[in-house]
Amino acid sequence: MPAINFMHPDGKSDRIETSDSESAMQAATRHGLDGILAECGGNAMCATCHVYVDEDWLGRLPAIGDDEDALLDGTAAERLPNSRLSCQIVITPDLDGLVLRLPERQV
Amino acid sequence: MSASGSPATSGPSGIPHLDVDPFAMNFFADPYPTHELLREAGPVVYLDKWNVYGVARYAEVHAVLNDPATFCSSRGVGLSDFKKETPWRPPSLILEADPPAHTRTRAVLSKVLSPTVMKQVRDRFTAAADERVDMLLEQRSFDAISDLAEAYPLSIFPDALGLKPEGREHLIPYASVVFNAFGPPNQLRQDAIERSAPHQAYVTEQCQRENLAPGGFGACIHARVDEGEITAAEAPLLVRSLLSAGLDTTVNGIGAAVYCLARFPDQWQRLRGDLTLARNAFEEAVRFESPVQTFFRTTTREVELSGATIGEGEKVLMFLAAANRDPRRWDKPDSYDITRRTSGHVGFGSGIHMCVGQLVARLEGEVMLTALARRVARIEITGEPNRRFNNTLRGLDSLPVTITPA
Numbered sequence: 001m002p003a004i005n006f007m008h009p010d011g012k013s014d015r016i017e018t019s020d021s022e023s024a025m026q027a028a029t030r031h032g033l034d035g036i037l038a039e040c041g042g043n044a045m046c047a048t049c050h051v052y053v054d055e056d057w058l059g060r061l062p063a064i065g066d067d068e069d070a071l072l073d074g075t076a077a078e079r080l081p082n083s084r085l086s087c088q089i090v091i092t093p094d095l096d097g098l099v100l101r102l103p104e105r106q107v
Numbered sequence: 108m109s110a111s112g113s114p115a116t117s118g119p120s121g122i123p124h125l126d127v128d129p130f131a132m133n134f135f136a137d138p139y140p141t142h143e144l145l146r147e148a149g150p151v152v153y154l155d156k157w158n159v160y161g162v163a164r165y166a167e168v169h170a171v172l173n174d175p176a177t178f179c180s181s182r183g184v185g186l187s188d189f190k191k192e193t194p195w196r197p198p199s200l201i202l203e204a205d206p207p208a209h210t211r212t213r214a215v216l217s218k219v220l221s222p223t224v225m226k227q228v229r230d231r232f233t234a235a236a237d238e239r240v241d242m243l244l245e246q247r248s249f250d251a252i253s254d255l256a257e258a259y260p261l262s263i264f265p266d267a268l269g270l271k272p273e274g275r276e277h278l279i280p281y282a283s284v285v286f287n288a289f290g291p292p293n294q295l296r297q298d299a300i301e302r303s304a305p306h307q308a309y310v311t312e313q314c315q316r317e318n319l320a321p322g323g324f325g326a327c328i329h330a331r332v333d334e335g336e337i338t339a340a341e342a343p344l345l346v347r348s349l350l351s352a353g354l355d356t357t358v359n360g361i362g363a364a365v366y367c368l369a370r371f372p373d374q375w376q377r378l379r380g381d382l383t384l385a386r387n388a389f390e391e392a393v394r395f396e397s398p399v400q401t402f403f404r405t406t407t408r409e410v411e412l413s414g415a416t417i418g419e420g421e422k423v424l425m426f427l428a429a430a431n432r433d434p435r436r437w438d439k440p441d442s443y444d445i446t447r448r449t450s451g452h453v454g455f456g457s458g459i460h461m462c463v464g465q466l467v468a469r470l471e472g473e474v475m476l477t478a479l480a481r482r483v484a485r486i487e488i489t490g491e492p493n494r495r496f497n498n499t500l501r502g503l504d505s506l507p508v509t510i511t512p513a
Contacts (some may be wrong), residue, residue: 029448029450029451032448037450038450038451039390039449039450039465039469040455040461040465041450041451041452041457041461042451043457043458043459043461045217045461045463045465045466046222046465046466047222067214067217070217070218070221070223071221071222073221073222073223074221074222074223074224074225074226075222107386107473
């Protein structure tokens with residue numbers, strides 16, 4: 001199964017194995033990763049699973065939807081050009097090794 | 108019948124039939140044994156009392172919530188089937204609607220109550236919470252429902268909506284009617300609807316554009332008419348959704364949180380030691396108490412759910428509260444733990460109809476619990492709490508407490 005690397009603001013990182021067609025958010029919360037809140041449980045309604053996607057991977061992700069785009073304007077940490085909601089990133093085999101940086105805060 | 112009543116009997120389909128009434132007073136007084144009975148009887152049960160299917164386990168509740176094409180809302184999210192009965196009020200354009208109609212109206216309310224908007228109101232909500240706690244510290248002994256759980260949302264939400272000062276006393280009674288009306292035709296529902304006329308008249312009037320102050324949530328909804336996103340006829344009904352579901356729910360949510368923190372002093376001390384836990388302490392109270400206990404859906408086709416076959420046009424009752432304490436999903440489900448990973452609970456629902464005001468609720472809960480924990484050392488319950496009975500909402504009518512300043 002593909003794995004994702006979550007980089008914490010303090011420089012530490014966590015490598016997380018994903019399960020079949022789950023989102024990066026689901027993989028993170030299933031493993032109890034600190035730094036992803038996902039208050040709405042993956043319904044794209046809360047903007048608390050914000051991540052910064054490593055530049056090398058940005059172009060390989062599915063496009064941002066309108067809902068996600070609007071929610072990203074309300075993230076607690078600054079929105080950057082590589083900001084995404086991890087609940088909207090479904091992990092496929094070609095995303096094995098994806099690098100996601102965690103923001104300073106989610107609320 | 109209570110949980111100690113007759114055991115489940117299997118019908119010809121293999122679905123257990125239960126003789127319990129989840130809208131009876133003795134059920135409301137202590138729903139937990141019946142919730143367990145419902146969960147353990149099977150993934151899908153049949154309730155003979157009201158001729159509906161029921162799901163009480165997390166997996167099935169989550170599945171039904173996330174399959175709106177099969178389990179629709181447009182035939183009503185209460186027991187009444189809008190295809191067979193005339194609704195007691197014009198149906199909601201968001202709660203009682205399916206895609207594609209729902210998609211458009213939902214987008215409008217999502218924008219009006221977005222994370223960006225919450226950033227704008229946060230300071231105001233925080234200041235009001237601090238002010239409320241100042242007053243409570245002067246009183247020391249008070250009713251945590253009327254003086255706190257009701258008073259705080261009433262001090263911010265109607266203003267945030269842009270309502271006139273006059274007539275606000277109709278808001279909580281109106282919401283009470285709305286949530287009672289989702290239930291079966293029992294005494295609670297009949298009494299509520301019989302007394303609803305003045306509350307309905309107030310709400311209908313307040314939803315009109317000219318009665319909503321500029322800059323408020325209500326005016327923002329009407330402004331979407333100018334953008335062509337909704338029609339002028341739709342806007343008042345969308346404002347009505349905020350009046351129906353935006354106040355009593357947060358009253359019960361904040362009431363639940365205070366009741367939890369007063370009952371479990373170890374959790375209160377934990378919160379005092381780390382104020383960043385306030386938001387999750389509120390969220391965990393929503394899981395633990397589930398202020399909104401149930402909703403119905405109606406099947407649009409014959410469907411198989413966890414081995415049970417349900418025909419077309421059947422009502423399915425989702426026990427959100429039972430799902431939130433399903434041991435299949437939650438570790439120590441009956442413990443209130445403010446450090447729990449609450450993500451995935453269905454206290455706000457899930458899927459396309461998940462509470463559109465969830466961000467408002469969390470903000471109110473977070474800032475109120477932060478204000479309390481910063482200033483209050485102890486919350487003691489000083490008298491018997493009284494329950495408020497409603498077909499859908501779970502909460503208290505009164506909670507006498509005494510607080511000690513930090």
